[in-house]
Amino acid sequence: MNSLFPTYQRFPIELVKGIGTRVIDQSGNEYLDFTSGIGVTSFGHGNSRIKAAVLQQLSNIWHTSNLFESSLQEDVAKKLIPDGSYAVYFANSGAEANEAALKLARKATGRDGIVSFQNSFHGRTFGAMTATGQPKIRDGFGSLLPHFTCGAYNDGSRLTELITGETAAVILEIIQGEGGVQPAETAWLLAVAHQAKQTGALLIVDEIQTGIGRTGKKFAYQHSSLEPDIITVAKALGNGLPVGAMLGKKTLVESFGYGSHGSTFGGNPVSLSAASIVLDLLHEPGFLEEVQAKGDYFRAALAQNIAKSPHVETVRGEGLMLGIVMKEPIKTQIRELQKQGLLVLTAGKTKQVVRILPPLTVSYDEIDQAVAILEDTLLSVKIGE
CATH class of the missing domain: 3.90.1150.10 (Aspartate Aminotransferase, domain 1)
Incomplete structure (x- = not known):
C-alpha cells in the first residue's frame, strides 16, 4: 500500500x-x-438495531449541514444528558471534541492556562496534542501552543502550584487508556476538582475511551462524586460511525454562542442515527x-x-x-x-x-x-x- x-x-x-x-x-x-x-x-x-437505524437514515437524507434545524441532534443530546444539566456540541472525533472543550474553557474564563497530566492522550490536533502528556506524540512538530502545563498523574503534592488563578481548565482522563490503562485515584481526582473550583478553573474530563459504558457506568467519572464542568466523548458513541461530542454545563452556554465554533460534518444525521440507538441500548435496564x-x-x-x-x-x-x-x-x-x-x-x-x-x-x-x-x-x- x-x-x-x-x-x-x-x-x-x-x-x-x-x-x-x-x-x-x-x-x-x-x-x-x-x-x-x-x-x-x-x-x-x-x-442489527444500529444497522437498521443507519439504513433507514440513509434512505432519507445523508447530510444537511448545521445551517438547518436537527431534531435528531436534539434527541441524541437529551439521551446523552437526560436531566438537561449540560449542553451538547457535536463533532466528528475525540480530538475535535477536546479542541472544542479547550476553546470553550478559554473563552468562558478569559484565561489562557491549560493543565494536563503526564502520559495522558487527548488527540493529535495542535491543541489536543499540546495537552497530551507524551513527548513521542509531540516531537518533531515545532513550537506547540503556549500556556500549557503538564503535571504528574495521581500526585497531589503540587496541585496548588499547578492549578492557579491563571488556569482556564484542567483536562484529565479517569483511566489513562493510551497511557497504560492507568486508573486515577479517587482522592487525587477530588483534590484536583477542589483546587480547580478554588481557583475558578474549569474541570474537563476526557471520556473518549472510558465513556458510553466502558467502565460499567455511563461515564467513568460517575464512579466517584466528581462533577465535571465539561465532558468529552467519541469512540463508542457511534459504534463505528464517526461522531464526537463536547458536553458543557448550562452555565457555559453563553460563552459558546453564534460563530464561536462550528463543523461542517459535526452532528451528521447518519452518524447520529447510530448514536441514538447506542444510547438506547446503553440505557436498557x-x-x-x-x-x-x-x-x-x-x-x-x-x-x-x-x-x-x-x-x-x-x-x-x-x-x-x-x-x-x-x-x-x-x-x-x-x-x-x-x-x-x-x-x-x-x-x-x-x-x-x-x-x-x-x-x-x-x-x-x-x-x-x-x-x-x-x-x-x-x-x-x-x-x-
Whole structure:
C-alpha cells in the first residue's frame, strides 16, 4: 500500500467482516476482537438495531449541514444528558471534541492556562496534542501552543502550584487508556476538582475511551462524586460511525454562542442515527450492571490465571477496560495472540501493557475463551521484541 502515508504501524491482517465479538480477515481466519476498534464497537460488529437505524437514515437524507434545524441532534443530546444539566456540541472525533472543550474553557474564563497530566492522550490536533502528556506524540512538530502545563498523574503534592488563578481548565482522563490503562485515584481526582473550583478553573474530563459504558457506568467519572464542568466523548458513541461530542454545563452556554465554533460534518444525521440507538441500548435496564459484572468476572479470571506468569506485574482497570501489565515489551506476544485467534492492543510508554477492550456485549463464554488464549500465550511465549 504505497499510496498512503506510513502514519500507522499496521499488522499484516485485513479485517473484512464482523459479527458481534468476532471478525474475519481476508484469508478467512476468525478472531475474537477484544480491541473493539480501540474501544469503538462497544455493541459489537453488525449490531442489527444500529444497522437498521443507519439504513433507514440513509434512505432519507445523508447530510444537511448545521445551517438547518436537527431534531435528531436534539434527541441524541437529551439521551446523552437526560436531566438537561449540560449542553451538547457535536463533532466528528475525540480530538475535535477536546479542541472544542479547550476553546470553550478559554473563552468562558478569559484565561489562557491549560493543565494536563503526564502520559495522558487527548488527540493529535495542535491543541489536543499540546495537552497530551507524551513527548513521542509531540516531537518533531515545532513550537506547540503556549500556556500549557503538564503535571504528574495521581500526585497531589503540587496541585496548588499547578492549578492557579491563571488556569482556564484542567483536562484529565479517569483511566489513562493510551497511557497504560492507568486508573486515577479517587482522592487525587477530588483534590484536583477542589483546587480547580478554588481557583475558578474549569474541570474537563476526557471520556473518549472510558465513556458510553466502558467502565460499567455511563461515564467513568460517575464512579466517584466528581462533577465535571465539561465532558468529552467519541469512540463508542457511534459504534463505528464517526461522531464526537463536547458536553458543557448550562452555565457555559453563553460563552459558546453564534460563530464561536462550528463543523461542517459535526452532528451528521447518519452518524447520529447510530448514536441514538447506542444510547438506547446503553440505557436498557440492567445493561450497565451486566457490564460491571462481566468486568469483575474477567478481571478475577485474569488475576487467577495470568498471575502464574513470572512476566506479569499486575492486572488493572475497570469494567471492560482492562490492562495486563507486563515486565517487558510484548510485541512478540501480541502477534502470537493473533495467531491464536485473539486481537488485543498494547498501551503504555514502553508498550508493556496488554490492553483489553472487548465489546460490552461480549459473552461469558467468549471471556473464558480469551482468558484461555491469554494464559497459554503469556505462559509459553518468550517475551520481548
